Amino acid sequence: MDLGRKSADPHKNWWIYGLPSFILIALIFLFPISYAVYISTLQWRIGGPGIRFIGLGNYLLLFTDNLFWQSLRVTLIYAICVVGLTVLLSLILALALNEELKGIGIFKAIMLIPWATSPLISGVIWSWLFNKDFGVVNYVLFSFGLTKSGINFLASDLAFPVVILATLWNYVPISSLILLAGIKTIPQELFEASKVDGANAWQSFYMITFPLLRNYLLLVVTFVTMWSLRAFDIIYSLTSGGPGYLTTVISWLIYQTSFVRLNFGEGSAISVILALITLVLTFTYFRLLYKRVEF
Amino acid sequence: MKAEKYKKVLAFAILILASIIFVFPFAWILIGSFQTDEQLLSSPPSILPNIDFLINYKAVLLGEFYGPYKVMVPTAITWIPRSIINSIIVAVISSTMTIIVSSPLAFILASFKFRGRDAITFSMILVRTLPIAALIIPLYLVMKNLNLLNTYWVLILTYTGTLLPYGIWMLTASFQTIPKDITDSSTVDGCSTIQTLYKIVFPISAPGIVVTFIFCFLLCWNEFFVALTMTNSPETYTLPVVISMFANLPQMTPYSLMLASAVLGAVPPVIIVLIFQKYIVSGLIAGAVKG
Numbered sequence: 199m200d201l202g203r204k205s206a207d208p209h210k211n212w213w214i215y216g217l218p219s220f221i222l223i224a225l226i227f228l229f230p231i232s233y234a235v236y237i238s239t240l241q242w243r244i245g246g247p248g249i250r251f252i253g254l255g256n257y258l259l260l261f262t263d264n265l266f267w268q269s270l271r272v273t274l275i276y277a278i279c280v281v282g283l284t285v286l287l288s289l290i291l292a293l294a295l296n297e298e299l300k301g302i303g304i305f306k307a308i309m310l311i312p313w314a315t316s317p318l319i320s321g322v323i324w325s326w327l328f329n330k331d332f333g334v335v336n337y338v339l340f341s342f343g344l345t346k347s348g349i350n351f352l353a354s355d356l357a358f359p360v361v362i363l364a365t366l367w368n369y370v371p372i373s374s375l376i377l378l379a380g381i382k383t384i385p386q387e388l389f390e391a392s393k394v395d396g397a398n399a400w401q402s403f404y405m406i407t408f409p410l411l412r413n414y415l416l417l418v419v420t421f422v423t424m425w426s427l428r429a430f431d432i433i434y435s436l437t438s439g440g441p442g443y444l445t446t447v448i449s450w451l452i453y454q455t456s457f458v459r460l461n462f463g464e465g466s467a468i469s470v471i472l473a474l475i476t477l478v479l480t481f482t483y484f485r486l487l488y489k490r491v492e493f
Numbered sequence: 494m495k496a497e498k499y500k501k502v503l504a505f506a507i508l509i510l511a512s513i514i515f516v517f518p519f520a521w522i523l524i525g526s527f528q529t530d531e532q533l534l535s536s537p538p539s540i541l542p543n544i545d546f547l548i549n550y551k552a553v554l555l556g557e558f559y560g561p562y563k564v565m566v567p568t569a570i571t572w573i574p575r576s577i578i579n580s581i582i583v584a585v586i587s588s589t590m591t592i593i594v595s596s597p598l599a600f601i602l603a604s605f606k607f608r609g610r611d612a613i614t615f616s617m618i619l620v621r622t623l624p625i626a627a628l629i630i631p632l633y634l635v636m637k638n639l640n641l642l643n644t645y646w647v648l649i650l651t652y653t654g655t656l657l658p659y660g661i662w663m664l665t666a667s668f669q670t671i672p673k674d675i676t677d678s679s680t681v682d683g684c685s686t687i688q689t690l691y692k693i694v695f696p697i698s699a700p701g702i703v704v705t706f707i708f709c710f711l712l713c714w715n716e717f718f719v720a721l722t723m724t725n726s727p728e729t730y731t732l733p734v735v736i737s738m739f740a741n742l743p744q745m746t747p748y749s750l751m752l753a754s755a756v757l758g759a760v761p762p763v764i765i766v767l768i769f770q771k772y773i774v775s776g777l778i779a780g781a782v783k784g
Contacts, residue, residue, distance in 0.1 A: 226654025230631035316715030
């Protein structure tokens with residue numbers, strides 16, 4: 199009678215409970231990523247000559263392709279700017295939020311609004327604000343006599359900073375809330391003790407807050423790196439990768455290569471490179487993250 | 494003491510400034526969505542709503558177009574109501590499936606020590622960080638071969654799969670807070686592990702399950718890339734896909750209708766997040782940071 203239960207003894211047969219998850223993850227992640235590696239060795243363009251094996255041909259082609267290097271450069275600069283500025287700004291905000299001010303709840307609630315707004319809609323919002331003819335930014339500049347006919351932000355070199363700004367709007371608030379959660383875990387006595395020892399605000403930040411916040415900072419860095427490496431939606435609605443290829447991030451290039459130019463082989467090769475970059479970074483971060491904090 | 498006071502004033506100033514920057518863009522499209530194109534495109538910009546301030550929402554949701562839109566309106570706009578329904582259906586089913594599929598594994602991970610436990614947890618995190626763009630071509634081909642392209646199922650399957658690591662992670666953290674005595678005693682009472690899960694663990698960790706559901710719902714509602722590549726008809730388009738179609742038109746962007754649609758896309762997540770704000774941050778960092 200107990201047979202059914204025995205076979206489900208979680209100590210021995212834990213995998214039964216995980217089976218549905220494992221199947222889905224294999225279908226959605228593991229098989230596709232392996233298949234992508236395979237496709238990346240094929241010449242496979244819809245409407246082109248037939249599918250054939252070309253080994254590393256797609257990769258060699260990419261390495262001589264200016265557009266590929268351009269998109270890699272754009273992605274890295276974008277990620278570095280976004281991660282760096284997010285950490286800096288959200289740390290300042292978290293420290294400000296940590297001061298027990300009246301109405302702090304309202305500030306915290308406000309912080310969640312940009313994060314809840316999807317990057318696609320964030321792009322719509324910011325392209326409206328920076329619209330050449332009707333945007334409020336141009337109106338303000340115009341009122342101060344700084345422009346006569348309106349600056350076409352999204353069709354100029356300024357498109358990149360606007361993309362960064364819109365991305366920061368999405369990610370800084372939530373990051374500051376994560377860091378605030380981290381600050382709250384630091385025992386208050388440490389600060390009091392350091393005050394007794396005559397430490398100034400900067401010293402107590404540098405000696406106490408920063409090291410004890412390490413894991414939370416790393417978590418923010420991890421999240422924001424992942425988010426910025428996969429940036430696509432905000433590019434789609436804000437700049438469509440332009441002007442020229444100024445904001446062509448790597449996900450945008452994958453989309454264009456695979457679903458507009460219908461070159462599955464080359465698209466897969468870029469996909470594999472993006473996956474490798476992501477995995478290497480994740481690995482590094484997690485090695486750092488799961489090292490115990492030492493006092 | 495004086496330094497303390499300056500610190501507070503500075504903090505307050507920073508927060509006020511930041512709040513303005515965070516709220517203004519959102520408030521600005523909200524205000525714009527209550528205006529007709531004529532008001533919206535006037536200079537100087539006005540913040541007064543139209544007399545019929547829901548005029549754009551009536552147009553977008555009920556098809557009651559006004560002014561020039563009576564004559565000509567981008568077809569995509571007429572797809573908005575259907576796409577909202579599609580978004581809700583896909584998000585609700587995917588989130589529910591995520592919880593059903595991930596909870597047994599999460600329960601095992603939370604309650605038992607076994608070989609390979611850490612490996613599973615770690616690979617879940619690793620998998621979670623893979624950008625969907627890196628998987629999209631094979632996924633597309635798989636779904637094409639399964640004849641699922643352009644159906645709800647392609648979105649539901651993909652979303653459930655991509656949400657699983659989140660679900661497992663968040664539910665494990667939630668189940669870990671249940672005292673071991675409770676689950677142990679139910680096993681003694683003759684409940685199988687699965688019965689324990691559904692009869693004991695689920696009710697106790699209802700808040701954690703709700704938060705996980707909310708999280709999954711938000712991510713589905715906002716998802717764009719997969720929906721863009723895997724669907725190609727108004728019957729399956731989700732709201733983000735439809736918005737993307739007329740947000741970037743080279744000529745004649747229907748500005749006021751665009752703003753109303755953007756608000757429709759943004760307001761549900763914002764409301765949900767504000768209701769559940771207490772749990773959002775703890776949900777995000779659950780299990781990721783220990784102490």
